[in-house]
Amino acid sequence: xxxxxxxxxxxxxxxxxxxxCYAIVSSFLGGKLGNRRLVETAxxxxxxxxxxxxxxxxxxxxxxxxxxxxxxxVAANSNRAMPWFYKFGALxxxxxxxxxxxxxxxxxxxxxxxxxNLKKNRNLMPYVVGVISMVTxxxxxxxxxxxxxxxxxxxxxxxxxxATPFTPMDxxxxxxxxxxxxxxxxxxxxxxxxxxxxxxFAFAVAAxxxxxxxxxxxxxxxxxxxxxxLFQGIGILLGAKWAYVVLGWGGYWGWDPVExxxxxPWLAATAFLHSVIxxxxxxxxxxxxxxxxxxxxxxxxxxxxxxxxGIVSSVHSFxxxxxxxxxxxxxxxxxxxxxYLLLTRLDALKSENRLDSVVSRESSFLFNNLILLxxxxxxxxxxxxxxxxxxxxxxxxxxxxxxxxxxxxxIGLFLLFLTGVGxxxxxxxxxxxxxxRNFTMPTIAALMTGAVFFAxxxxxxxxxxxxxxxxxxxxTILAEFHRGANARRRQGESYVEALWILTFRNTRRYxxxxxxxAMVFLFVGFAGAGFNRDVQKEMGPGESxxxxxxxxxxxxxxxxxxxxxxxxxxxxxxxxxxxxxxxLLPERRFYKAREEPTTEVxxxxxxxxxxxxxxxxxxxxxxxxxxxTFLNPLVSxxxxxxxxxxxxxxxxxxxxRHEKAIQKVPAPAEVEELAKA
Amino acid sequence: xxxxxxARHYSRFLAGRNASKVxxxxxxxxxxxxxxxxxxxxxxxxASEPFVCQCRCNHQLSACDMFGCxxxxxxxxxxxxxxxxxxxxxxxxxxxxxxxxxxxLSAPPKSAWVTPFAVLSxxxxxxxxxxxxxxxxxxxxxxxxxxxxxxxxxxxxLERELKDLG
Numbered sequence: 079x080x081x082x083x084x085x086x087x088x089x090x091x092x093x094x095x096x097x098x099c100y101a102i103v104s105s106f107l108g109g110k111l112g113n114r115r116l117v118e119t120a121x122x123x124x125x126x127x128x129x130x131x132x133x134x135x136x137x138x139x140x141x142x143x144x145x146x147x148x149x150x151x152v153a154a155n156s157n158r159a160m161p162w163f164y165k166f167g168a169l170x171x172x173x174x175x176x177x178x179x180x181x182x183x184x185x186x187x188x189x190x191x192x193x194x195n196l197k198k199n200r201n202l203m204p205y206v207v208g209v210i211s212m213v214t215x216x217x218x219x220x221x222x223x224x225x226x227x228x229x230x231x232x233x234x235x236x237x238x239x240x241a242t243p244f245t246p247m248d249x250x251x252x253x254x255x256x257x258x259x260x261x262x263x264x265x266x267x268x269x270x271x272x273x274x275x276x277x278x279f280a281f282a283v284a285a286x287x288x289x290x291x292x293x294x295x296x297x298x299x300x301x302x303x304x305x306x307x308l309f310q311g312i313g314i315l316l317g318a319k320w321a322y323v324v325l326g327w328g329g330y331w332g333w334d335p336v337e338x339x340x341x342x343p344w345l346a347a348t349a350f351l352h353s354v355i356x357x358x359x360x361x362x363x364x365x366x367x368x369x370x371x372x373x374x375x376x377x378x379x380x381x382x383x384x385x386x387x388g389i390v391s392s393v394h395s396f397x398x399x400x401x402x403x404x405x406x407x408x409x410x411x412x413x414x415x416x417x418y419l420l421l422t423r424l425d426a427l428k429s430e431n432r433l434d435s436v437v438s439r440e441s442s443f444l445f446n447n448l449i450l451l452x453x454x455x456x457x458x459x460x461x462x463x464x465x466x467x468x469x470x471x472x473x474x475x476x477x478x479x480x481x482x483x484x485x486x487x488x489i490g491l492f493l494l495f496l497t498g499v500g501x502x503x504x505x506x507x508x509x510x511x512x513x514x515r516n517f518t519m520p521t522i523a524a525l526m527t528g529a530v531f532f533a534x535x536x537x538x539x540x541x542x543x544x545x546x547x548x549x550x551x552x553x554t555i556l557a558e559f560h561r562g563a564n565a566r567r568r569q570g571e572s573y574v575e576a577l578w579i580l581t582f583r584n585t586r587r588y589x590x591x592x593x594x595x596a597m598v599f600l601f602v603g604f605a606g607a608g609f610n611r612d613v614q615k616e617m618g619p620g621e622s623x624x625x626x627x628x629x630x631x632x633x634x635x636x637x638x639x640x641x642x643x644x645x646x647x648x649x650x651x652x653x654x655x656x657x658x659x660x661x662l663l664p665e666r667r668f669y670k671a672r673e674e675p676t677t678e679v680x681x682x683x684x685x686x687x688x689x690x691x692x693x694x695x696x697x698x699x700x701x702x703x704x705x706x707t708f709l710n711p712l713v714s715x716x717x718x719x720x721x722x723x724x725x726x727x728x729x730x731x732x733x734x735r736h737e738k739a740i741q742k743v744p745a746p747a748e749v750e751e752l753a754k755a
Numbered sequence: 756x757x758x759x760x761x762a763r764h765y766s767r768f769l770a771g772r773n774a775s776k777v778x779x780x781x782x783x784x785x786x787x788x789x790x791x792x793x794x795x796x797x798x799x800x801x802a803s804e805p806f807v808c809q810c811r812c813n814h815q816l817s818a819c820d821m822f823g824c825x826x827x828x829x830x831x832x833x834x835x836x837x838x839x840x841x842x843x844x845x846x847x848x849x850x851x852x853x854x855x856x857x858x859x860l861s862a863p864p865k866s867a868w869v870t871p872f873a874v875l876s877x878x879x880x881x882x883x884x885x886x887x888x889x890x891x892x893x894x895x896x897x898x899x900x901x902x903x904x905x906x907x908x909x910x911x912x913l914e915r916e917l918k919d920l921g
Contacts, residue, residue: 103783325812326821334813433889441886448878455869463867476807478815478861485871614794677820692819697793704794706820 080146087137087497088228090634091178094130094185095218097123109204109287117204121192124207128185131466133184138175138227151175151227156645157251157671159713161385164252167262171252173386173401174227175405176265181217183266191277191302199298205284206277213276216408224401251671254643257356260320268313268340274306274380275343279375281675282368284421289426294360299371300354307347308727314340315720326677326692328612330710330716333482337462339381342454346374349450356443359505361430365420366447368427372416379409382649384461408646435507442500447495456485487505487540491547494601498551502558520553546606555591555598564565577699585734591725599719606687606712614694616702626709628689630662635693635703643667648679648693659754664693664705687711791842793828799835806830807861815861 101123108116132353138151142165155172156165178225188210221227231245255261271492278299285295317337322330331337358362380604387402400751458476467475502516527549528542536542559577566576581588615623617632624630633649645667652660662680669676682692690708697704800817808819809826818832819827837847851859 313900325820327812327814327818329818332812332814332818429889433886436886438891440889444882444885448875448882452871452878454876455874459867459870459874460863463863471893473856473861474858475867476858476861477863477867478807478813479818480804480815480862481867485868489875616794692820 080141080144083137083140084146084149084228086512087134087141088226089335090130090133090137091226091228092222093216094127094134094181095215095222097130098127098211098215098218101127102208105204105208105211106466108284109208117207120204120211121209122130124185124192124211124214126668127211127218128189130216131182132187134178137170138169138178138181139166141228141560142166144693145249147249149227150229150231153231153246153249154752155249155252157249157432159671160251160257161642163262164257164630167256167265168633170265171256172226174221174229176269177217177221177225177401178227178265180269181214183269184214184217184276187274187277191280193720195298199281199295201290202284202295203289209280209283210276212301213280216404218256220401220404226403231507243254244381245591251642251669254667254669254672254674254676256326256635257642257676258320258324260316260323264313264316264320267309267316271306271310272307272340272343272382273311274377275303275347276308277302278371279692283416283419286368288672289423291364291423291426296354296357296367298357300351303350303354303371303374303729304727307344307351308724308731310340310344310347312720312728314344315717315723319717322713323679323681324677326679326694326706328610328692328706328710329607330713331459332407335384335461335478336381338457338482339384341376342381343374343377343631344460345450345454345457346370348378349447349454350374351449352443355448356440356565360440361504362440363443364427364429365424368420370447372420375621376409376413376416377458379405379412383409437503437508437513439500439503439505439508442503446493446496446500448511449489449496449558449686452484453489453493453642456489457482460485490601490604491543494544494551495596498547498554500596507617516554517559520550523553524550538608541605544601544605548602551594552598555594558591559588563568565727574689575646581729582732584736585729589726589730589732591729592729593723594720594726596721596726597721599715603712603719604715605712606710606715607734609711611706612706613707614704616658616697618702621702623705623707625689625707627654627686628709630691631688632703632704632705633661638665642671643669645678646693648691648705650691650705652682652684660689662689662691664691664692666695683714685712685714685746688713793831795831795835798838802834802838802844802847803831805844805861806834806851806859809855809859846867 097240101120104116104123105120108114108118108120141149141152142156145156145158145160146153151172151174155168155175160168168175170179180311188207191206191210192203195206199206237349266502268367281295281299281302285291314337317340318330321332321337325332347370350367353367354369355365357367383402383405387405409480435441460481463477464474467473484623498520499517504512524546528546531542531545559580562580563573563576566580567573571579581592611625613623613625615621619625619632622629622631629652631651631653633651636647636649638647645665647665650662652657652662662679662682662683664680666676667678668674682689688708688710690710691709692706694704694706696702730750773826803816806816808814808816808822808824808830810819812819812824816827816830834847837850842850848860857864
C-alpha cells in the first residue's frame with residue numbers, strides 16, 4: 079500500500095508538471111490570439127495542477143506518518159520515535175518536501191486568483207495565469223527532476239550520496255532544532271508569505287505586457303500584496319520566537335542570512351504598501367511601484383536561493399542541496415523578463431500629477447520609501463558581502479550582528495519618526511497651523527518622557543531615543559483616533575461606539591494606524607535590548623545566582639528519557655524579595671536519532687522583563703551545572719506587537735465604504751479642463 | 756536496625772538535601788560526556804566580541820551559547836590565554852587575524868560600512884531632485900488648481916472638517 083501511494087504521488091507530481099507546462103503555453107497563446115476558450119483551458123489546468131499537487135502532498139504525508147524509510151526523504155527527515163505532529167511537520171523540514179509544500183501553497187494561491195478573477199481583470203488574466211504557471215512549472219521541474227521527495231534510497235541523483243538500495247530500520251529524524259511547536263507553524267506561514275508575493279508579481283507582469291496600467295490592476299495588486307505581507311510578517315516574528323526559545327543565546331534576532339532573506343522582501347513590500355497610496359491618490363510613482371512589486375518577488379526567489387544553495391553559512395543549513403544553479407538561472411530569467419518589460423513600458427508609466435510642497439504627505443512617502451529601501455539594501459549588502467569578497471578577493475569575510483545593528487538602528491529610528499509624522503501631514507501642502515495643532519502635544523509628551531528617563535538614570539542613547547520616539551508616535555496616533563471619535567460623538571454616539579464605527583468606516587486609514595501602533599510596540603521591545611543583562615555561573619544543588627531583583631536557586635537536575643530524546647532538566651526556584659514566585663525548568667535535550675543537542679529555556683515572561691534561564695551544560699572539572707541567566711527587558715512587547723500587527727492588517731483588508739470612493743486628486747491639467755468646461 | 760527505622764532513615768535521607776545531591780550526580784553520570792560547558796570571566800566575554808564563532812551559528816563569539824560548541828570554547832580559552840599574558844584587545848585581534856584570517860572578525864572592513872550610507876546619501880540626493888522636479892512641474896497649470904490657490908487658513912479649516920468627518 080505504501081509503495082502504491084508513493085507511486086501515485088510520483089505520478090501526480092509528474093502529471094502536474096505536464097499540465098503546468100500546458101497552462102503556460104495555452105494562457106500566453108490565448109492572451110495573444112484573444113482566444114477566450116484557450117485561456118479558460120489554461121485556468122482549468124491551473125485548478126487541476128492544484129488538485130494534483132494536493133494529492134502529492136497528502137501521499138507524502140502518508141509516507142511520513144507510516145514511516146516508509148524506503149524513501150530517501152522520509153529516512154532523512156523522520157524516525158519512528160518522533161511524535162506524529164513532527165512527522166507531519168517533517169514535510170517542510172527537508173529540501174524536497176519543503177519545495178513540494180511551496181508548490182502546493184502556490185497552486186492554492188493560483189486557484190484563488192483564478193476564481194476571484196473569473197469576471198474581472200479578464201484582459202490581464204491570461205498573462206497572470208501564464209506567469210503564475212511559469213513559477214509553478216519551475217518548482218515542479220525542480221521537484222520532479224532534481225529534488226524528488228519520492229526518490230527511493232539508492233536512486234542516483236545530484237547530491238544523493240547513497241547508491242545502494244536498502245531499507246533502513248529507522249530514519250535519521252527531523253533536525254532537533256525543528257522539533258518545537260512554533261516550527262510546525264512557522265514555515266507554512268512564512269512560505270505563504272513568500273509564495274503569495276508571486277500573485278502581485280504576476281499581475282504586474284500582466285499589466286506591463288498588456289500595457290493596461292490603469293487604477294484597477296493596482297487596486298487588485300495592493301490587496302494581493304497585503305495578504306502575503308501579513309503572513310510574511312507573522313512568519314518572521316514566529317521565527318524570532320523560535321530563535322528566542324530554542325537557540326538559547328538570549329536573543330530573538332541573530333541577523334542570520336536566512337532571517338535576512340525573509341526580511342528583505344517584507345521591507346520592499348512595506349515600501350510598496352505605502353507608495354501605492356501615491357499612485358491611487360495622485361497617479362504618481364508608477365514606475366517606482368512597479369519596481370517594488372517586481373523586486374519583492376525577485377527578493378523572495380533570491381532568499382530561497384540563499385536558503386537552499388548553501389552559498390552562505392546559516393543555522394538553516396538543514397535544507398541545502400545542489401539546487402542552487404537552478405534557482406540562480408530562474409532568478410536571472412525573471413530579472414531579465416522584469417527589466418525588459420519595465421524598460422519597454424516606461425512611456426505608459428508616466429506620473430500624472432505634481433508636488434505642491436516639500437512639507438506634504440507625498441514627500442513623507444518618498445522619504446519613507448527611501449528609508450525602507452536603505453534598510454533593505456543594508457541587509458542585502460551585509461548578506462552578500464561575504465560572497466562578493468570571496469569572489470573578488472578569494473577571502474571570505476564575515477558580516478554579523480555589529481554591522482547590521484549599527485547600520486539599521488539609526489535607519490530604523492528615522493523610520494519610526496516618519497511613522498509618527500507622515501500620516502499627519504496633509505496631502506499637497508501642510509500649513510503651519512496644522513503642523514502646530516498636530517504635533518505640539520505629542521512633542522511635549524515625548525520630551526517629557528525623555529526628561530523622566532534621563533532623571534531616572536537612563537543613559538543608553540539609542541534605547542532612550544527609541545522610547546522617546548515611541549511615545550511621540552503613539553501620541554500622534556492616539557490623538558488621531560481621539561479627534562475622529564470626538565467628531566463622531568457630536569452625533570450622539572458613545573466614545574467606544576464612535577471609535578468602532580470610525581475604524582470600520584475607514585478601515586484602510588485606521589487599520590494602518592493600528593499597524594503603526596504595532597510597530598511602536600515592536601520598537602519598545604527592541605529598545606529593551608539596550609538594557610539586557612546576563613550572568614553565567616557554575617552551580618551545584620542549593621547554590622544561587624542573583625540577577626536584577628531575582629534570586630535563583632538550583633534545586634536539582636533531573637533526567638528524562640523517552641524514545642525520541644534524553645534530557646537533563648534543571649529545577650530552578652525563583653525568588654523575589656525572599657518570596658518564592660516561580661519554578662523554572664531549563665532543559666538540555668539530546669535527540670537520539672540525529673545525536674543533536676538542543677536547548678529548552680526556562681522562561682518567566684512579564685510586560686516589564688523576561689527572566690530567561692539556560693542550562694548551558696556541565697563543567698568537566700567540577701561537574702557542576704553551568705547556568706546562563708538573562709534578564710531581557712520589554713521583550714514581551716515584540717510578541718504583543720505581532721498580535722496587534724495581525725489585527726491592524728486584518729482591519730486594513732476589510733473592505734470599507736471609502737475604498738471604492740477613493741478619488742484620485744485631480745491633476746492640474748484636468749483641473750484646467752474642468753474649469754474650461 | 757529494624758525495617759521501620761530503616762524506612763524512617765531512608766525517607767529522612769530523601770527529604771533532605773542529600774537526595775537532591777544524589778539525583779544531581781546521577782543526572783550527570785547519565786548525561787553524554789561530550790556535553791560540557793565552561794564558564795569564562797566577563798573580561799573574556801568582552802574580549803571575544805570582535806570575533807565571530809566558527810560553528811556556522813553566525814553569532815559573535817561572545818554570544819554563541821551552543822551546547823559544547825567545538826568552536827566557541829577553544830577560542831575563548833585562547834582569548835583567556837592571551838589575556839593572562841597581558842595582551843591588549845588589539846593585540847588579540849591581530850593574533851587571531853594572523854592565525855585564522857579575516858573571516859574570524861565579526862565586523863566587516865570599512866568598505867562594507869560605507870556602502871549602505873553612501874547608497875542612502877545618493878538616495879537622499881535623488882529624492883531631493885525628484886521633489887524639486889515634481890514641484891516645478893507645469894507651474895502655470897498648477898496655479899489653476901483651486902487647492903493650490905487656497906489660502907492656508909481655508910485649507911486648514913477644510914482639513915480639520917474632513918478629519919472630523921472620519
